[in-house]
Amino acid sequence: MKKIIIIFVLVILLITGCSPKGKPNEIVGEKPIVYVSFYPLYFLVDEIGEDNIDLKMIIPNGVDSHDYEPSMKQLKAIEEADIFIYNGAGFENWTEKLVGTIIDEDKTLRASDYVKLIEINGTFDPHIWLNPENMNRVGEKIRDRLISLDKDNRDEYKRNFNELSNRLKALDNEFIDGLKDxxxxxxxxxxxxxxxxxxxxxxxxxxxxxxxxxxxxxxxxxxxxxxxxxxxxxxxxxxxxxxxxxxxxxxxxxxxxxxxxxxxxxxxxxxxxxxxxxxxxxxxxxxxxxxxxxxx
Incomplete structure (x- = not known):
């Protein structure tokens, strides 16, 4: 009996000793796997994460995003994500079957949580990305989540976000100036x-x-x-x-x-x-x- 207990303790110590150090949500030694629902979020994540992440998009380019229904294979694949980023505000109804079942809520980022939503005829308008200020706010949250997953590349995520933020602010100013008259x-x-x-x-x-x-x-x-x-x-x-x-x-x-x-x-x-x-x-x-x- 003592032998069995000693062997069990040694196995536990061996497993613990081989586990990567750091917080449970931090990815060590490999690229974070990031899934996004559709193009505007893909743009933000790609600009900030660049080659440091493994980025995948659910809704293909060239299709109407409003009524797109992912296949079961696509939904199942999101299980491997370190973070799933989606718009919310009713834009991707299929996420209701996903968040909390296939992927834990703490491994998601819902972009519409970070902007002031506009209501039209009793329904929230989900098209938040058509204001560059909103894109900037969401980009900041994406930067922070990537850093929490991959601290080794913290400086690169910060630098990439700053460059993107400057481009979004310049775009915003172009609109303000172009439509002022x-x-x-x-x-x-x-x-x-x-x-x-x-x-x-x-x-x-x-x-x-x-x-x-x-x-x-x-x-x-x-x-x-x-x-x-x-x-x-x-x-x-x-x-x-x-x-x-x-x-x-x-x-x-x-x-x-x-x-x-x-x-x-x-x-x-x-x-x-x-x-x-x-x-x-x-x-x-x-x-x-x-x-x-x-x-x-």
Whole structure:
């Protein structure tokens, strides 16, 4: 009996002695595995973590993020994550099956917890990333979580975040400066994705569809928009990259409106990826088109 106890103690000591030192959440000697739900969060994590992390994205580029349902294989794969970062505010409904079951809540970061949410018709608007200030706040939280997982690369995470933060602040200033002399204060958009951008830069959005582009507008809504366009001096209506343009095309045809692109940045198209576009460059293109509708 004594022999068995001694052997058991020796095994425990051996296991304990071979375990990596540090806090339980700290990754030692290997790259942290980071899963993100969709592109804007991928952009932040990739800029801050660079080659020090193993980064994976659930919602592929080129698909509508609102109604995407991951496969069971994808959900199961998140078990291996050291941290899972998602938007929240109702954007990825599938996370409800995930957090607290497949992955512990303390291994997650919900971006919408760190910004002031805007409510539209009783529903929180999840499109927080369309305000560069919000991206900066979320980026700061991502930096801190990466440091907690991988203290060896603390200085690099800090440096990368500082560089990214400066770029986001410069982008914010470009919008402030570019839209300061607005002739108009309202834009027509295909779906209600731009409340955070509109609040930050002091304009209004009138949307054909609701917060999700899949919410079909009623005939009454379409008629009201056509009537409003005829009364007001609108020249443009905004399309999106990944949404169905059918209703917008009808309104444009009925009212002789020109169409412009306003990208909600939920994912990159194949062409954008091939051209090396990212969050910053696409937001700068959004500003060019906003200036056409509001300033020029």
């Amino acid at each position: 607005k002739e108009k204060d309202t834009i027509l958009v295909s779906h209600s994705a731009f409340a955070y951008m509109a609040e930050r830069y002091n304009f209004q959005q009138v949307s054909v569809a609701g917060i999700s582009p899949e919410q079909e507008p009623s005939p009454r809504t379409i008629a009201n928009i056509i009537e409003m366009v005829e009364k007001e001096n609108y020249e443009y209506i905004f399309l999106e990259t990944l949404a169905n343009p059918k209703t917008v095309d009808i309104i444009a045809e009925e009212t002789n409106l020109k169409t412009l692109l306003l990208n909600p940045l939920e994912g990159l198209t194949e062409e954008e990826q091939n051209n090396g576009e990212d969050y910053i460059s696409i937001m700068e293109k959004n500003l060019i088109n906003l200036k056409k509708a509001l300033v020029e």
